[in-house]
Amino acid sequence: MSRLLLIVTIAGERVAFPAAEIEAVVEIEGLTPVPGAAPHVAGLSALRSRVVTVIDSHASLGLPGGGRARDALLAVIDGHPYALLVDSVEDVVEAAGEPQPLRAAAAPGWARVAAGAVEAEGDLLLLVDLAAMVAGPALEAAA
């Protein structure tokens, strides 16, 4: 069974998300900050009549340099819509084979969200766990 992947760039790294988990690629305009929330919560944005929680992927990975991105991946997790800000969106491609476990040790931020490695169009890409990206480091530590 073929698996579609969405290739995006986050902090200079080309990574893949399972395309089935992504509802749409959207552009985020006008953020309402959420004071007191975890640092990777960039704020709230209205997408049509839905309020989506916008996630700063840099902050979620513990990396600097977030806050400039406008493109976001829209996904619904447990009934709540989230928009994950990414630096750029490349394309949807078909995976060449099943994801494999990541044998090498990733950097701490990436290790938390890594779901494995997947091959597509001749490149080996990191497959990212969207839910872990959204949950962010704080909640993971608490769990």
Place this chain on the structure above:
Amino acid sequence: MDELLKDFIAETREMLAAIGGEIVAWEAAPGDRARLDAIFRFVHTVKGNSGFFDLPRITALSHAAEDALAAVRSGARGADARLVSAVLAAIDRIGELVQALESGEAVASVDDEPLIQALASPAEAAASPAAPVAPQPHRAANVRTIRLPVDLLDRMMSGVSDLVLARNELSRRLREAGAGADVESCFDRVSGCIADLRDAVTRTRMQRIDQLFSALPRMVRDLCAETGKKVALVIDGGDVELDREMIEMIRDPLTHIVRNAVDHGIEPPEARRAAGKPEAGTLAVRACQAGNQILIDIADDGRGIDGERLVAQAMASGTLTAERAARLTPAQKIALIFEPGLSTAAEVTSLSGRGVGMDVVRANVERIGGLVDVDSRPGEGVTLTLRVPLTLTIIPALTVAAAGQSFALPRSAIEEIVRVKGGAARIERLGGARVVTLRGRRLPLVSLPDLVGGQGAAQEAQSLVVLRPAGGGTFALAVDAVHDHEELVVKPAAPLVMAAGLYAGTTIADDGRPVLLLDPPGLAGRARVTPAADEAEEAPEFAAEAARLQSWLLCRTLSGVRRLVPVSAVERIEDVPAEAVAATAGRLHVAVGDTLLPLEGCSEAPDHPLRLLRLTDGASEIAYVVAEVADIVSLAPEIVPAAGPGEALGVCRIGDEQAEVIDLHWLFARHAGKAGAPAEAPLCVLPDGDPFMETILRPLVESAGYRVVAPGDADAAKAEIVIVGSEEKAASAPSGARLLRLRSAAEPKGRKDDSIHRYDRAALLAALAREGRG
């Protein structure tokens, strides 16, 4: 095939929910043929359907249950407790199997044989004649319904919300562009259609509260079995409708309260006997709609709440000082049940000791904008009342600004709004903590700008909002500005946002930006405010003044007069189009939703959209037009009486300005008698089914102050007057009531004929008036 299976699952689940109450009722009255038939029909239908889908376990179970019930139907077997339990167990297993089927889980591989064995009667096993199976009665298809997935409804709702937002945007653009009158009128028409559509879609989300109540009989039965108590459950008002999301939100609190009532409230049979009560306790669950609220009463006739024991517990756990305890009123003592960690249960039982206390019940209900009241009479029982808004999605809110951002506050938690500049409030710093003194009352001050990480310091705060959140603990919230009162469509926020502990949800403002709804208890907790003791205890000398303080809406009327309306009398604020108003039946009426309200505050039908205050005196409602709602103020006005009776009771001062105080008594007195007659009105029995009596006579009788009941009504025996047609022979009136015969012929039949011509208005009214006085 998949679709068919889904339908089978959905149908079976619906039937299961409906059948739960029937089984319990049948157990109580095994002779009740109607219940038996309903249960039989269920297992029969399930048997037929499951055979079609090749679900052998369900088929075997339902077949066995059907056989057993058929034997009861034919009289070959009695409905004893063993059989009822066996049928229940079989139906439960069917429910589990269907659940597993739906979720696609592996079906638990438990042996069904013991259940089937339990259903077979020993006598039957010894070769009794096979019971004849009654033919399956056809189910009447009298209601036309279709089954829709809930997410489709949600999508419709969000589509309509999008439409409303797009319309708002378009409206703004049209204003800016200065479109012509024809475009405007076309736009208005579109606007109207959208509003209608939104109403209709909102209504599709309403569900009967039966959904919630249908599980109670079974639950109470099981609780009784577990505790060895006897409880008769009375359910009323199942046809009340509310938003399905709301139903889900009150499911847990209601379940918990009912559990508590059976577990702790109602005494064991021997204790009840000793107390001179009937062995079986009564638990009454009633729902009714009052304005835009739903009231759910859960009343038991058990031992009541021991206020003294609560006080002792609270003192032992250190949440209450002896000094405070001594000053608590009995009602305040009972209200301690809502404090965290307190309960009157002597020991934690397997039923109620599941970690959810009444404090959680209260917090859950308040989270959705509702309230819980408790009333206890020692030895006589406890009544808990849940008041919840009709829909979860729309709550009245106040928008405020802090650190350059807008936030919303639920109006239910707001006690008053104070402007710092007015000099009424004095802010002091005590070792970093801030305390505000308001009319001698000291309250902890929480700075919203500080809390949300802005740079605005509390000294520069323009306004204070005094909040009284769930669980008491009044505090003042400093904000940069108070914007507006709005009815907001609130949606739940993502867990990441809720984790901040400051918010109760999100909403979208007029300009399309998301706004966070603040959670008052969360704010207090986050700012580490120690809940202040009750105000009456803090400053007794001000208690008297506080008692006189009332919240008022400061409005401007159409004629430009500033007028004060008590907030407690305002049910809601509503905007209606000019067309909703018409001069009908000799006065102005306005159509709001599907009701017609008398309109006050203007003398002729206006030609522009109106803002209405819906005022209520508890029984009837009137609509009062205002040009704008300027503010909410809290004051004990010194009223200078008006020159004569009228809309204004008098004049008072607000700061340096004057405002008229509305005379609600005068307003409602003008409409007295228009409203539905209260329950204590004298009763009049009118025959039902007669169009003349129903449509022509009934309003006349009601306007004479009677409550009309049908002859079969339970209250008919208490009637003061009984009206019958003169053609009816066997008519007799209960003792103390008078019989009033109406004839259709204009002339009496003879001298003995004491009947009244049905269109002789004067004679009719005279007869009704005479009875009313007697």
